[in-house]
Amino acid sequence: MASVIGQDQRANLGLPELNSDEVLRYARHLLLPDVGLDGQRRLKASRVLLIGAGGLGSPTALYLAAAGVGTIGIVDPDVVDASNLQRQVLHATSTLGRRKVDSARDRLHDLNPHVHVETYDVAFRADNAEDIARSYDVIVDGTDNFGTRYLTNDVCVLLGKPNVYGSIFRFEGQASVFATEDGPCYRCLFPEPPPPGMVPSCAEGGVLGVLPGLIGTIQATETIKLLLGIGSTLAGRLLLVNTLDMQFRTVKVVKDPECPACGTRTITRLEEYAEYCGIPDPQGAHEEPMTVGDITPVELAEKIKRQDDFDLIDVREPQEVNIARIEGARLIPLGQFEAAIASLNPAREIVVMCRSGARSGMAVHQLRQRGFQNVHNLAGGILAWADTVDPTVVKY
C-alpha cells in the first residue's frame, strides 16, 4: 500500500529530520522494520484532521500525538462538560468548562511537545469544511451526528482524502476506511441517513465509556498505516465490534457504481447537512427556540398546579426516568410510540416530554400526523424543567 502523503515525501525527499530528543522518544518505532527512521520522518511530515474531540477523537488524538504525527488539526465547537469525562479521556476535571480544542491542545502538547496542534473552535459545516480539510493528508471522522458524517464523507471524496471512520452506540462500534483512491465511501455503505428519531444519539441512548477507546484506537491505527503506507487497511471492509459478546468481525463494503458521491459523482458541492439530516444538537437542543404548540416548563407547572385535565407522556427510556422524572407522566419510549398511539385519546389534551425536547418534538409530530389536534411539546424537556421549575431534578 502506498502512503497517502506526498510523492516527494514518499521518496523521502524533503522529509523533516528527527532531533536527538525525538530519536529517543520514538525509539520503539525506529526499531520496527515497517516504520524505522524514514517512517517516523513521514509521520512527522504528516497532517491529520480530527473531526470531533469527543469519545472517538480523544484516544485517536492521544495516540497520533504520541506516535509523532507532526500536525494534528482538531475541529470541535463544544466545551468540556462533566458528562464527557466518562469516556473522553483527552479532557479532565481540571479542564471542565474550557473549549475542547484548547483542552485537547494543552493535553497533546503535554504528551508530546514536538507535535503541532491546529485548532478550529467551530462546527464542521458545508461552508467551511473544504477550507479546513484541504491541507490535511487524512481526515478522521469522530463526530456524533449523521449530518457531519455525511459532510465529512463528501468532503473527503471531493478532495480525494481518506476518511478514517468510526462510530459507536451503547455497546457496539463500527470502523472502516472510506474514500481511498479505489475504495468505497460512507454513502456506499449507508446511502441515506435515517430520519430524525429513528436512531437515538449517545446523549439519549447511552454509550459504554470504554467503547470509544476501542474504536478510536483502531482509527488511530488505520491512520498511521495510511500515512506510512503499510499493511492492509479497512478500506472495503467494515469492522463490527460488539463488546457485550466481545466479538469482532468484518464484512465487505462494496464500492457502489450508483453512489452519488464516489460513483456517479453527482455530488459536486456540499449541502447543508444539519437540516438535511434534521439531527438536533443533543447538547444545545434545550436552547432551541420554541415552535408553535410548545409549552414552557412554567406553563406546565401551572397546569399541574391547577389540576387541568390532560395527559403527560414521557417518551424517554426507562433508565432515564430512574435518573429524573416529572410526577404523573406516563412512560412510552419513543421507539414504541408509534405502536402506542392507538392507546391515546385524540379528544384529550396531551403534553409530551423528553430530556431536551427533541424526541418529544418527534412524538408530537407523529401525533399531529395521526390527527391529534391538542398536543404540546414541553420546550427544553426535563433539562429546562430543572432549570426553571424544580432545581431538585437532576440534569443528565
Add this chain to the structure above:
Amino acid sequence: MPITVNLPSILARLANDERALEADPTGGTVGSVVDQVVARYPLLGPRLRNDAGEPYPFVTFYLNDDDIRFAGGFGAAVRDGDEVTIVPAIAGG
C-alpha cells in the same frame, strides 16, 4: 440447519433482548427470513423495512459477509447455515 440472524443491541431490545435469532431457510430468501423475524417480533418490522417492504438505505443487511444490496436485496437466496447480520447506521462519537 437454521439461518442465524444477528441483531445489534439497539434492535435486540425489540426482540426480547435476543441478539441472535434462528430462522427457517425454506423460504429461500433474505426477505423470507426477515418475514419470520418480524412475525415473531412485530416491533422490529418498521425498523427493518419500509412501508413498501423494502430495506431502508440506512440499515444494511449482510448475507454472511456480503451486502445484499448487490445480491438482489431481500430476494437474495439463502442456504442452510447462512448468517444474516443487520447493521444499522449509528452516529455516536
